[in-house]
Amino acid sequence: MIVNRRVFTLAGVAIGLSACSNLPLSPTQHSAVTPTGLPADLRPVPNSGYSAWVSSYRERVMTKGISESTLNSAFRSAGYLPGVIDRDRNQAEFKRSLEDYLSIAASDERISKGRLAFKRHQLTLRALQNTYGVDAEIICAIWGLESFYGERRGNVPTISATSTLAYDGRRGSFFEKQLTAALEILQAGDITVGGMIGSWAGAMGHTQFIPTSYQAFAVDFTGDGRRDIWSDDPSDALASTAAYLQLNGWSRGLRWGSEIGTRASNGKAIQPQEGGPRFSISNNFNVLKKYNNSDAYAIGVGHLADRIAGGGPLQGTFPPDEFGFTxxxxxxxxxxxxxxxxxxxxxxxxxxxxxxxxxxxxxxxxxxxxxxxxxxxxxxxxx
Structure with missing residues (x-):
């Protein structure tokens, strides 16, 4: 069974990444940042409806094996986060062209930092390639897109985020499952309550796994007995990403694809942006879309991986935008x-x-x- 890792996906080249921690806060979100590093609206506030919901939820989840001590620890400092609901209800789906998307996904900064990160962690990345069959540069590129190589992992408490969305979000049932999974992770001892942080939508760690995907795919690559995707050491997170791709059908030794004209074409041809470059894609391209269901995302990962490996920019050109600008x-x-x-x-x-x-x-x-x-x-x- 395919388990989707992400809370939010991209449609075509529509960029809806506001739930992910790898993007900076908007100017309005920066206006009231607290000493903890979180905007004021991402700190718990009293909410009687939320408190009543948590009380009822505790009774339900204890029948599923979550202990009272785990619940007491998890909810001791948790609370209703109004900013989570605001972000969930007001997500702007930015319709970006593929050219714009790649300008962000494979920016000069992301490429240069990616090459440095790859050099710093090449032993781990090569070991993962040998173990799981997933190209080391692909793993590194996903890391770069998801958290800017670990620099932007998010610092919103996962229990507060998922419980707020379960109580008052658009998809209460989905987020209740994420909350329960998060509690199970805590009970298993993989992470402490204080260490379980991530994006406002509950995605966690270097490569932004939601709790249910963590349960299905996370790997203890370091052998310390914990599947620690939150650590400053990215090894477990990168291994979890490699395991995810392998279990979703990644073929060892098969390229994701390439720009048509730069390599021999041996796969399906696509042209995501009218008038722009065309790409030849393999089944591994489709596996990347299981990580995030978007042609733009999959091309972004593949192209960034190629650039990290020393490849050059795309050779094709894009048409002028709506303003007539290149x-x-x-x-x-x-x-x-x-x-x-x-x-x-x-x-x-x-x-x-x-x-x-x-x-x-x-x-x-x-x-x-x-x-x-x-x-x-x-x-x-x-x-």
Whole structure:
């Protein structure tokens, strides 16, 4: 049986990764960060409905073998997190092009950090390749996409997150299963209550496993008796990812695919973005989609893995965007706005909310209507 590892998946090239810890908090979420490092809305607040639900849940779950001591320990500091519900109900599904997605997934920073991480952990990664048959670079690339090589694992208490979503979320039954699985993990002794942290949606560790997927696939690769995907040592987490892919049908020695024109084509051809590069894909591409059900994600992992291994950028070109801009134009826009003091949130060639706000602010500064819509004339005026 295939067990889906992720709480949220991507459809086509729609990027809905806001539940994952590897993305930075939004500007509004940064506005009230507490000394613990969490935004104020991700700290427990009193909620009588939640408390009543937990009381009823405790009675139910004790019949499934969860001890009273485990429950007392788990819920001692747990509570209702209003920010979890806000994020669950207001997830923006950003419709990104494949070009934009790859600009993020295989950015220069992610590639350079990936090569350093691979060098640092190459003995473990090569051992995993030998054991599970999954390419070492693929494992490293998934690590890079999921938590920026362990830098962004998330710090939201999993019991609070899953119990909040079980009580007041869109998919209460699903998250109650995740909560119960999390309690079973605690009871088994793999991690302490204080150490069980992750994303606001309950995904945990270096490669962001939800609790039920942890139970199905997590591996004690270090041999210390604990399947510790939370440790600063990523070995167990990386092994768990390799085991996941192997058990979902990964074929040893088979490439994920390649850009058509750079290698001989021997698989199914796809073109995720009209007018953009075409790819030849193998069954291992489909296995990557079991990790996250998106063509963009699978290409992102494969391409990042190729870049970590020393490969070059894609050779094909992408068509201009809705503003008539190429990626080079978008980078120029962001650079020029930044040079004039308008914060675009970085120079990556991806036009997001901050870039559009910077465009609007610049337009206002030159006494033009603040539409926030880039144009060639606006780009020229910035030069």
């Amino acid at each position: 990626k080079k134009d978008r980078i120029a826009l962001q650079e020029r706005l930044t040079n004039k003091g308008f914060d675009t949130g970085g120079v990556d060639g991806v036009i997001g909310t901050q870039t559009l706000e910077a465009v609007g602010a610049y337009q206002q500064s030159i006494s033009q209507p603040s539409t926030g819509i880039p144009s060639r004339a606006l780009l020229q005026s910035l030069s």
